[in-house]
Amino acid sequence: MELPERTLQILHFHEPQLEFGFKQATPHPKDGLFLYGPHGKNRKVRDIRIGVVGTNDGIKFFKAWAADLKKPIEVPPPGKTEKKDRLHLANFPGIAEAFGITFNEDEFATCSLDRKAIEDASLIVNLHEAVKKVVQLYVTRIRKYHENEERAIDVWALVVPELIFERCRPGAKRTGLPTLRGDFGKKQRQRSDLPLLGDLIDHTAEDIFDDAPDFHRQVKAGLLTLTPSQILRETTLAPHEFKNSAGYPIRRLQDRATVAWNLATGLYYKTQPAPPWKLADVRPGVCYVGLVYKNLPNDPNDHVCCAAQMFLSEGDGVVFRGANGPWKTADYEYHLQPPAAKDLIDKVLSTYKDKNGSPPKELFIHGQTSFNDDEWRAFEAAAPRGTNVVGVRIKSTRGETKLFRDGDYPVLRGTAMLLDDRNAYLWTTGYAPQLDTYIGPETPNPLFITVLRSKKEMPAIKTVLADIMGLTKINYNSCNFNDGLPVTVRFANMVGEVLTMRSARDAERQPFKFYI
Known part of the structure; x- marks a missing residue:
């Protein structure tokens, strides 16, 4: 028996339009922000309040990047094999010009963490315990700031050394590292494995086995009812400071203009009542x-x-x-x-x-x-x-x-x-x-x-x-x-x-x- 022919309909949807300042529309966020600003644009540039927590180097890297966000950043010239009209890239005009917000990087609320404390916590033999203690270094400092300081913070920038990214996530390979003894053994325990004499240990320590050993997830959860946050790797902010034996950055990153667009978009979204488009x-x-x-x-x-x-x-x-x-x-x-x-x-x-x-x-x-x-x-x-x-x-x-x-x-x-x-x-x-x-x-x-x-x-x-x-x-x-x-x-x-x-x-x- 012959089956009837079936005709499939092919159609095309035009690129959706986005609305920006002055009710102007364009499909590309960068075009709209460059030309018109965000759709909820203020009449004047608004200061945002930023807190930074990280090592002394991490705080320094973030402040330097923040200062650059206030300036124009051009896309790099095309390489020999690249097209000259790279339309997916766009010069960054500056955060005030594109988003209508600004800040004084010298007035950031800063909470400095000891790099050795992060290093030691990340080397605890039980991965659950290691991640939990690294997370607590960041979350505890932020919570203490909110308890003791009157100045409100719109967004916290958490600047993390590369060792956190490498060691504080599920399945992290720490082979060959000089691990340290913690409160629990190496085995990734279930609740039923915990000591019967529970009154001899801090009951809150049991909670480390209820969470996946993932720094990003645990930090976001720890700040969920407190404040928006932006997690940034030191190698993103200062790639020139982290090079391999051949003299090249250890990570391949997007061009600085694209990184600036993304970082500024996140800062605007997390500090303003309405999104940028x-x-x-x-x-x-x-x-x-x-x-x-x-x-x-x-x-x-x-x-x-x-x-x-x-x-x-x-x-x-x-x-x-x-x-x-x-x-x-x-x-x-x-x-x-x-x-x-x-x-x-x-x-x-x-x-x-x-x-x-x-x-x-x-x-x-x-x-x-x-x-x-x-x-x-x-x-x-x-x-x-x-x-x-x-x-x-x-x-x-x-x-x-x-x-x-x-x-x-x-x-x-x-x-x-x-x-x-x-x-x-x-x-x-x-x-x-x-x-x-x-x-x-x-x-x-x-x-x-x-x-x-x-x-x-x-x-x-x-x-x-x-x-x-x-x-x-x-x-x-x-x-x-x-x-x-x-x-x-x-x-x-x-x-x-x-x-x-x-x-x-x-x-x-x-x-x-x-x-x-």
């Missing part, structure tokens, strides 16, 4: 939620932490912590039980109503797995009658589907292949005409998008794809043209990893800027 021409009354699931480390019941990341049309986000529970039902499937599902969406909708005065018209729930019947009914029950709830699955692909332009060239970013009215491939990476390049290491792979369920009418697949394209442009941790994933799932793993830390378990609702 927002999506233009977004439908009113739309709310996007990304579901986050992460296994709790060292949990005897194999429980999972769940959370929801809410993003509105202006781009900023809020993270809501849900209940811990047995949400993992298969290798790659997570499903909330109805009470937990309803409670999580209740939190999202309540905050949306507080911000906007009424519930959203549309609530898009983005996940990387499907939704079962009980879970979905709970989502619908949480939403008021006038809110349409739509479930969308967003999955990365690994090369099983390829599309080429003119037979040999990378496909245009924004190309979509519609399979039917609910399923489509969407290339969120690819050749960008405005940049005249494709920034990527291999042939671009698409996202596989499925509109799974809807409370009322099913939205058009083209509308869902256009929304996802827009959500790839609101990563405020950098100043890139776009990401490959929408923000609703781009940071899901990072947010989940922070929330599983024991010190984060009181964070019920926090701005997204605290997590990145």
